[in-house]
Amino acid sequence: MNPGALLARSWERAYAALPPWRMIAPLLEHNVGAHGDSVAWLEAVAALPALESADVDVGATIRIGTAAQCDQATQAALRDALLALHPWRKGPFSLFGVHIDTEWRSDWKWARVAPHLSPLEGRLVLDVGCGNGYYGWRMCAAGARCVIGIDPTIVYTMQYLAIARYLDAARPAFAHALLPARLEDVPPGSGAFDTVFSMGVLYHRRDPDEHLRALRAHLREHGELVLETLIVADGCAQVLIPDGRYARMRNVWHIPDTPQLLGWLDRAGFYAPRIVDVTRTTVAEQRTTPWMRFDSLAQALAPGDPARTSEGYPAPLRCTVIARG
Numbered sequence: 001m002n003p004g005a006l007l008a009r010s011w012e013r014a015y016a017a018l019p020p021w022r023m024i025a026p027l028l029e030h031n032v033g034a035h036g037d038s039v040a041w042l043e044a045v046a047a048l049p050a051l052e053s054a055d056v057d058v059g060a061t062i063r064i065g066t067a068a069q070c071d072q073a074t075q076a077a078l079r080d081a082l083l084a085l086h087p088w089r090k091g092p093f094s095l096f097g098v099h100i101d102t103e104w105r106s107d108w109k110w111a112r113v114a115p116h117l118s119p120l121e122g123r124l125v126l127d128v129g130c131g132n133g134y135y136g137w138r139m140c141a142a143g144a145r146c147v148i149g150i151d152p153t154i155v156y157t158m159q160y161l162a163i164a165r166y167l168d169a170a171r172p173a174f175a176h177a178l179l180p181a182r183l184e185d186v187p188p189g190s191g192a193f194d195t196v197f198s199m200g201v202l203y204h205r206r207d208p209d210e211h212l213r214a215l216r217a218h219l220r221e222h223g224e225l226v227l228e229t230l231i232v233a234d235g236c237a238q239v240l241i242p243d244g245r246y247a248r249m250r251n252v253w254h255i256p257d258t259p260q261l262l263g264w265l266d267r268a269g270f271y272a273p274r275i276v277d278v279t280r281t282t283v284a285e286q287r288t289t290p291w292m293r294f295d296s297l298a299q300a301l302a303p304g305d306p307a308r309t310s311e312g313y314p315a316p317l318r319c320t321v322i323a324r325g
């Protein structure tokens with residue numbers, strides 16, 4: 001299937017679940033077409049070798065096929081096409097023996113979050129800031145009726161297409177869509193979703209209250225929010241507002257402590273919040289690999305002091321809260 005058809009199939013799944021969202025189809029087309037690298041990325045997706053396997057494991061490593069199902073030349077072509085979609089941040093994946101060792105061990109985050117969720121069986125799920133859709137496939141494997149991921153970073157849509165190219169045939173029942181857009185671009189207030197995820201997004205938003213209100217307005221009554229974000233340890237500061245960069249990231253605006261975070265959730269209308277996990281990010285979980293060759297967490301920490309960022313702030317500490325809307 002060519003990349004255009006793969007994109008169309010993904011978006012049709014979203015429109016089938018939420019017909020009013022068809023109105024953003026022109027914007028999605030525009031977002032893909034407007035990126036200067038899109039032509040090269042789409043060519044890389046089109047160059048993926050024609051392989052098929054029903055031997056699939058949507059587990060910690062999302063694995064499709066094995067090395068034995070693919071000769072060496074085909075495997076090299078597959079690796080080249082996938083590497084053209086660098087940087088691979090979320091995963092890991094393994095396609096016909098090509099192991100995509102992503103920057104993040106996203107399986108570790110999923111292992112911390114998944115045990116605390118209301119069962120995803122039969123649920124309509126929104127994953128805001130979904131990256132390449134790694135978690136969306138894990139959600140489908142957990143029985144979600146439909147997962148709609150939204151993320152404006154176009155290379156992640158391309159990575160999603162590369163995986164979907166092989167996984168859709170093996171798991172036709174998975175209704176997993178990825179929309180290349182920002183949360184602000186989709187029609188607001190759908191009130192449609194049983195579960196809404198926002199993982200790793202809140203601290204990138206200038207107005208956290210507005211983000212939380214927008215998430216709540218996409219939940220059905222008593223639906224479940226899964227919020228994962230950076231925090232500071234209680235007693236450090238109510239809210240850390242970085243002066244310039246935080247862990248070398250330019251776009252980090254607010255890092256609350258947990259009482260402040262719970263206050264924001266309450267103000268946005270969520271109830272029954274549960275903090276289900278607090279974990280310090282380590283250089284084992286987020287690191288440079290052959291599939292993400294840029295600097296990573298190790299370079300963002302103070303030399304000799306993993307408890308501090310290079311700017312002198314407390315090192316990344318992440319919290320997952322589950323609340324009802």
Ligand SMILES: C[S@@+](CC[C@H](N)C(=O)[O-])C[C@H]1O[C@@H](n2cnc3c(N)ncnc32)[C@H](O)[C@@H]1O
Binds near residue numbers: 131
């Ligand atoms: C730190 S990553 C987190 C990815 C993933 N959710 C995870 O937890 O591993 C943040 C993601 O949010 C996306 N993002 C940034 N602004 C966004 C917005 N306004 N709406 C939706 N996604 C956004 C980025 O493109 C990026 O993929």
